[in-house]
Amino acid sequence: MTVQLVRDGLAADIALQRTESVPTFDVAVLDIGLPGIDGFEVVRRLRARGGAMPVLLLTARDAVEDRVRGLETGADDYLVKPFATAELVARIRALARRHAPPSSVLSLGRLSLDSATRRARIGEGAIELSVREWGVLEYLLQHAGRVVSKQQILDAILPWGDDVTLNAVEVYVSRLRLKLDGADVAIRTIRGFGYLLEAAA
Structure with a gap:
């Protein structure tokens, strides 16, 4: 993950809000006791915008009223602290499976990416990609035949302000x-303008 x-x-x-416009992640895990709001x-605002991303709430509160409030606000699951990491991972996987799109495979030419299994292939042969190489390639495949800018790619693979420059995109594309x-x-x-992924002539 x-x-x-x-x-x-x-x-x-x-x-x-950013991942709603550029789908990036499969599940949100939220602590109820966050600073600020x-x-x-957070869940109420997500659902009010029509966001469908599955949400798992974490909390130290085990009162039934809190669990009911969380689920009625729009959370999909609820986990009370302390919990075993294995249970958290299992619940995240279950939510991701439940909300997965019907087809998770993107393909062009002999290239295919399966976002469910995180496997990349050229024909029958597997290729190894780093997390960020995967993100760049997946974004290019999602927009195959269209020009996308370096900034759009960067926003898609690092949507929450990681300290990475536009030059990093050039490195990932080169690899x-x-x-x-x-x-x-x-x-x-x-x-x-940026980059264009297309079938080879």
Whole structure:
């Protein structure tokens, strides 16, 4: 699993708004006792915007009223502290499976990415990608045939303000070009605009 951490309720609300416009993550795990606005309010705002991302609430409160309030606000699951890490992981996986889209495979040419299993293939052969290489390639595949800017790519793979420059995107694209040899796809640089993923001529 790839995890992004935010420190308070307002940052969580902003992060969820950004991932609604550029789908990035599968599940939100929220502590109820967040500084600023609490977890209940973060969930309420998410659902008021029509956001469908599954939410798991964590809390030290074990009162039935708190659990009922969390679920009625729009949370999908509720876990009381202390808990075993294995149970947390199992609940996250269950939520992700329940809300997964019908097809998780993106493909172009001989290249295919399965976002459910996190496997990348060229034909029948597997290729190894770092987390950020995966994010860049997945975003390019989702927008195949369209030009996307470095900033759009950066916002998609690091949506919550990680300290990474636009030049890093060039590095990831350069690595991907080497790894995609034989995939019958090309990542073209459109000078002044960004990148275009398309089937090789």
